[in-house]
Amino acid sequence: MLPPVAVAKAVAYADSLALMAAGITLIYMCTRTFNFAHASFVTWGLYIAYAMTALVGGTPYYYLPLSFLFVGGLGLAVYLLVIGPLMRRGASPTTLMMSTLGVDLVLLSTIQMFTDFLTRTYKLYARRVVLEVYDFSIFGLPGITFISLIIVVALIAVLHWFMVKTKFGTAMRATIENPDLSSILGINPNVVYMASWFIGGGLAGLGGGIASLVITGDPTVGSRIVVSMFASSIVGGLYSIYGSVLGGLLVGLTEYLGIMVLSMQLGGWILTYRPVIPLISMAVTLLIYPRGLGGINWGKILLKVRSLGGKSWS
C-alpha cells in the first residue's frame, strides 16, 4: 500500500502542474505561442514565495497572491515587449516559440543572479529551497494538499464564470475563435492577448508557489519539470483549459505515484527515470488521440453511459 502522505503530496504536485499547464494552454490558445519561458515563470513564482518567507516571515501561503501578481506582471511584460510586436509583424509560430526561449534564458539568468544576491547579501542557502517545514498539517496530512485542491477547484469555477458570464470572457472566447472577425465587432484583440499573458503567467507563478511546499527548489527547478508541464498541456489537448487542468492532474499523479509503485516493485534504481513517465503519457496521447482530453466530447459519453444504465431521457 502507498503511504497516505505520499498520496497527499502527489495530489499537491499534480495540482501545481495543473495550474502551470492551464497557463501554457491559455497562452497558446490566445496567441498561438508555445511558451518556453514558463519554466522560468514557475521558478520565479517559487523564489518569490521563498524570498518573502525567508526575509519577511510567515509561511509561503501568505505570498501565493504575490507570486501570482509578480509572475503575471512578468508575463504581461513579455507580451508587451516581445510577443506583441512580433505578432503584429506576422511572425511564424516557430519564431514566437524561439523568442520565448530567449526570454527563458534571460529570466533564468535573472533568477541565478537573484539567488546569488540572496546568498551573498542575506547569507541564505538560496540554492536549495526547502519550505515543507512551513506547512501545517490536517489529519496528519500536509495542508498544501487541501489548499492546492481548493485553489484548483476555485480556479476552474472562476475561469468558467469569467469565460461564460462576463462580457470580457465572451470577448476572449470570440478572439480565440476568430481574431479578425471579433476585431470587426469592436473587440480589441490586443487587450485579450494581454489578459491571457497576465493570467497565464500568474497561473505559472501560483503553480510555482504551491510547488515550493512540495518539492525542493533550486534555480533550475522550472527547467527540470518543464517537460512535465508541456506533457500535461499536450495530454490536455492544447485547446481547452479544462483539458489542461485534467491533463496536469493525470500526468502529475501518474508521475509521482507511478514511479513510487514501480520502485516498490522493481527497486529504488528506477526512481531516477521519473521524467520518462510524462514523455510516455505525451507519446501515448499523440499516437492515440492527438486532440487530447480536452478534445473528447464528454457530453456524448455521458449520454451513452446514461442510456446504458436505462435512464435515457427521451
Next chain:
Amino acid sequence: MELIPPVLLYVLVDFSIYLIITLSLNIEAGYAGLPQFGRVLAVITGALVAGAIPGRMLAILYGYPYGAEYASYEFNFKIVNELNILLEKNPILSAGIFILTLIIAMVFGAAVGYLTSRPAIRLKEAYLGITLLAMGDVVMLISLYYSPIIGGTTGVMVPDPFRWTGPQRFAAATLILLGLSLLILAVVERLTKSPFGRALRAMRDSEIAVTVYGRDVAKLRTYALIAGAAIAALGGALYSFYTGSCIASTYTRVTWTFWPWAFMMLGGTGNNIGVTLGVLVFVVVKTLIVTYRSALAPYVPFDPVWLEYTFVGMAIIIIAMFRPQGLIPEKPVFTIPRKKIEKFIAVFEKT
C-alpha cells in the same frame, strides 16, 4: 613553450564544435524549417559512442575488461590510462580508432535521426518541437543514470587519439578539430546547394508547392533529420575526444540546443556562411565574458558567469524582433557558379 595561447585554443575549440553542431541545426531548422528543439539528442548520441565504443574496442584488443566493469569508476581510469600509454606509441592505431569512432558515431546519429523523423512526419510546429525536446531530455537522463554505458553520474574517460603528438597535444587536437569543422562546412554548403538542399528550402516555404513538383515531403523531412543528426553526432564525438572524458550531465538542453539556435539566428538562418560568422561572434563574446569575469566580479552582487545567459537570451530576442534574417541574410542559390553565368552573358552580348 606553447604554440598557440590557451585563450585562442579555447576560442578555436568552441568555434569548431559549435560550428559543426550549428550547421547541422541549420540543415534541419534553417533549410527544412523543422522546429528542432532536441539538437542535444544527436549530440549526446555521438558523445555516447565516443565514450562507450573506442575504449571497449581497445580493451578487447589488449585483453582488458570491456563489459559493464569498463564503465565503472573503479576501473575505468586505470584501463584508459593504460590504453593511452599504448596509443601514445602507436599513431596509426590512434588515427584508425579516431576515424572508425567518428564513422560509427555518424551511423548511430543517422539512426537517431531516422527515429526522430517518425514523429516528425506527422506532427507540426509546437507539437513537434516539444516532442523533440522531450526525447533529448529523456536520453540525457537515461545516460546520466544508467551506469553500464558511460559510467552514469561519474562519467568515463575517453582514450586519447591525439596523445602521440606529445606536448603540443591540445594545439594539435584543436587544429584537427578546426580542419574537420571547415570540411563539414564545405560538405554542408555543397549539400544545401544541391537539388536536395533546394527542395528543402522549397518545402520550408510551401509544402503544397513542393508536393506539386513531385517531391515527397515525408521523405525530404526524413533525409534532412538523418543528415542533421549524423553531423551533430560527429560534433558530439569530437567534443568527447577533445576533452578526453564523457559525462552525460555536460549535454544539457541549454548548451547544446538553445545556444546553437541563438548562433544560427544571429548569423542568418538558411545561410551557412552567416552561421559561421554567428558562431564566431558568439564564441568570442562568451570567451570575453569568461575571461573578464573576475575583473567584473567586485562590482556586481552575483557571479558574472550568468551574464552569458542574459547575453544569449537577449541576442535571441533582439534578432527575432529586429533582424530576423540575421547578420548575413539568405541568398538565392546560383546553380552554376556565378562567374560562369557572367561569362556566358558576356559571350552572348558579344555575338
